[in-house]
Amino acid sequence: MRSFLLLWLAWSVALWAGPKPPQAAIASAHPLATAAGFEILDQGGNAFDAAVAVAAALAVVEPAGSGLGGGGFLLLHRARDGRQVMLDARETAPLAARRDMYLDAAGNPIPRASIDGPLAAGIPGMPAALAHLAENYGRLPLRCSLAPAIRYAREGFVVGPRYLEQVERRHAVLGRYPAAAAIFLEKGQVPRPGFRLVQPDLARVLEALAARGRAGFYDGWVAERLLAGVRAAGGVWSRADLARYRVVERRPVVGRYHNVRVVSAAPPSSGGVVLVETLNILSAYPLTHLDPATAKHLIVEAWRRAYRDQALYLGDPDFVSMPLRRLLSPDYAAGLRAAIRPDRALPSAWLAAGPEAGGAGADTTHFSILDRDGNRVAATLSINYLFGSGFVVPGTGVLLNDEMDDFAIKPGVPNLYGLVGGSANAIAPGKRMLSSMTPTFLETPDRIAVLGTPGGSRIISMVTLAALDFAAGFRPALWVAWPRFHHQYLPDEIQYEPDALSGAERRALHRRGHRLKALGRTYGNMQAILWDRFLDRVEAASDPRGGGSAVVR
Ligand code: DON
Numbered sequence: 001m002r003s004f005l006l007l008w009l010a011w012s013v014a015l016w017a018g019p020k021p022p023q024a025a026i027a028s029a030h031p032l033a034t035a036a037g038f039e040i041l042d043q044g045g046n047a048f049d050a051a052v053a054v055a056a057a058l059a060v061v062e063p064a065g066s067g068l069g070g071g072g073f074l075l076l077h078r079a080r081d082g083r084q085v086m087l088d089a090r091e092t093a094p095l096a097a098r099r100d101m102y103l104d105a106a107g108n109p110i111p112r113a114s115i116d117g118p119l120a121a122g123i124p125g126m127p128a129a130l131a132h133l134a135e136n137y138g139r140l141p142l143r144c145s146l147a148p149a150i151r152y153a154r155e156g157f158v159v160g161p162r163y164l165e166q167v168e169r170r171h172a173v174l175g176r177y178p179a180a181a182a183i184f185l186e187k188g189q190v191p192r193p194g195f196r197l198v199q200p201d202l203a204r205v206l207e208a209l210a211a212r213g214r215a216g217f218y219d220g221w222v223a224e225r226l227l228a229g230v231r232a233a234g235g236v237w238s239r240a241d242l243a244r245y246r247v248v249e250r251r252p253v254v255g256r257y258h259n260v261r262v263v264s265a266a267p268p269s270s271g272g273v274v275l276v277e278t279l280n281i282l283s284a285y286p287l288t289h290l291d292p293a294t295a296k297h298l299i300v301e302a303w304r305r306a307y308r309d310q311a312l313y314l315g316d317p318d319f320v321s322m323p324l325r326r327l328l329s330p331d332y333a334a335g336l337r338a339a340i341r342p343d344r345a346l347p348s349a350w351l352a353a354g355p356e357a358g359g360a361g362a363d364t365t366h367f368s369i370l371d372r373d374g375n376r377v378a379a380t381l382s383i384n385y386l387f388g389s390g391f392v393v394p395g396t397g398v399l400l401n402d403e404m405d406d407f408a409i410k411p412g413v414p415n416l417y418g419l420v421g422g423s424a425n426a427i428a429p430g431k432r433m434l435s436s437m438t439p440t441f442l443e444t445p446d447r448i449a450v451l452g453t454p455g456g457s458r459i460i461s462m463v464t465l466a467a468l469d470f471a472a473g474f475r476p477a478l479w480v481a482w483p484r485f486h487h488q489y490l491p492d493e494i495q496y497e498p499d500a501l502s503g504a505e506r507r508a509l510h511r512r513g514h515r516l517k518a519l520g521r522t523y524g525n526m527q528a529i530l531w532d533r534f535l536d537r538v539e540a541a542s543d544p545r546g547g548g549s550a551v552v553r
Helices: 002-017 031-042 047-061 126-136 147-155 161-176 178-184 200-212 220-232 239-244 271-282 292-313 330-338 458-471 476-481 503-511
Strands: 025-028 071-077 084-089 248-250 253-257 260-264 365-370 376-382 440-443 447-452 494-496 516-518 527-532 537-542 549-552
Touching: 025 031, 025 047, 025 527, 025 537, 031 047, 031 147, 031 365, 031 549, 047 071, 047 126, 047 147, 047 200, 047 365, 047 376, 071 126, 071 260, 071 440, 084 126, 126 200, 147 200, 161 178, 200 220, 220 239, 253 271, 260 271, 260 458, 271 292, 271 330, 271 440, 271 458, 292 330, 292 458, 292 503, 365 447, 365 527, 376 440, 376 447, 440 458, 447 458, 447 476, 458 476, 476 527, 476 537, 503 516, 527 549
Parallel strands: 494 516
Antiparallel strands: 025 365, 025 549, 071 084, 071 376, 084 248, 253 260, 260 440, 365 376, 440 447, 447 527, 527 537, 537 549
């Protein structure tokens, strides 16, 4: 009897845990970051240890996109018990922040005040996230999982063409701050090809984190330097800001599209809500059987409505109450769908008035990890704009974010990505600014996807298109590569990459009343993994638009 019970127990645990992937996979925006992740898996680390290694490595080798001076959202799936959780490592507004801190006496936004320099920086969440991940989910000590990043920072690495292009775009602001210029520029200029980026101060900060966990960053000599450096350059951080910063574990947003379970980012990201609302609206259309122009029209009409709700309602859940049950409800979506005409675009201005939403580049970063136990991480990390605020705190090598710009600086005034908001996303002390970052899992009984991308407000439309591709049975190499189109309520236009819309589609959309805007360039840098349990196969893909690397091993 006892052995029967044991057998039954083992069987039900195996069933619960499911089969294991035949291989592990990592897709990230930089080959050295992907390599750092595998180095840690090879040492017996799990996907969460690898995530610490990849995130820390990206902070060193892709400094324009994310880092210790920034934040992000990490979506976790633990195979052992099926636990799914979102680590919210979003930056918080300093306690001295005020609703109108970026406005002049006449109430007008002060140009670039929320974008350049330390006043634009929220309190970083990334160091706390790394410590939290290692302590609560990892198998290895931080000392091990941070080792590759520390090595990259100390020994340096030769930058690629992407880095040089990014510096070119933020050269002016990096040149303004001596500690930033000394690290990222070469004699005050955009470096020449072959430039070796060495960051010994950052290596010491990573070592402090490795030795003392979160206290290594938010307390002690690092904290002293952060406070002194920020305040000397016009910032308003206080000791209390650093001491009270906490990572928050939040329940992911969950929805369903046909047979796909969608697990995605919860507020203070708008990503999961807008994604699920969009898919709910689309779920009644036979998209793959419609002519392509009609399908694209319907997708745009769904985005128009879901992005509007983002602008109207969403913000930090610890500060504002949001009608999430309504926004995520299939019945609410059915009501929105009823007002969609297949032959006409609805002008955004005809939807009940609200604040609005806008575009994005190649900053911020995403990585996806699957280990051989079936643990998964989808992480989108950011310092907001390219090289964040451009301000490096002297003596730390830590480049600070300019995430404060993701708040609604003033109702109706668009941020860097054209997004506007109202009081739900107004600045308040200690509050988290609304984000579009959308790390996502897509799950059917046979197939599991781990994905995400940078791209500001376009992140959510990119992940929508990938979810539709996944549901239609396409493989990750296509999700990440397919040309993209986008609509975000306001501005009321379909933006599109070269080759995204055929001539006939453009004409058909124009006839329906859409305004079309050719961007003339690409956007996004999606990193995706597919575990096909039916075929017992793992695939990974890195967006051909970026210089990343996807490895299955
Ligand atoms: O959290 C957000 O939505 C933005 N800070 C993300 C910025 C971004 O993706 C820039 N990338 N191109």
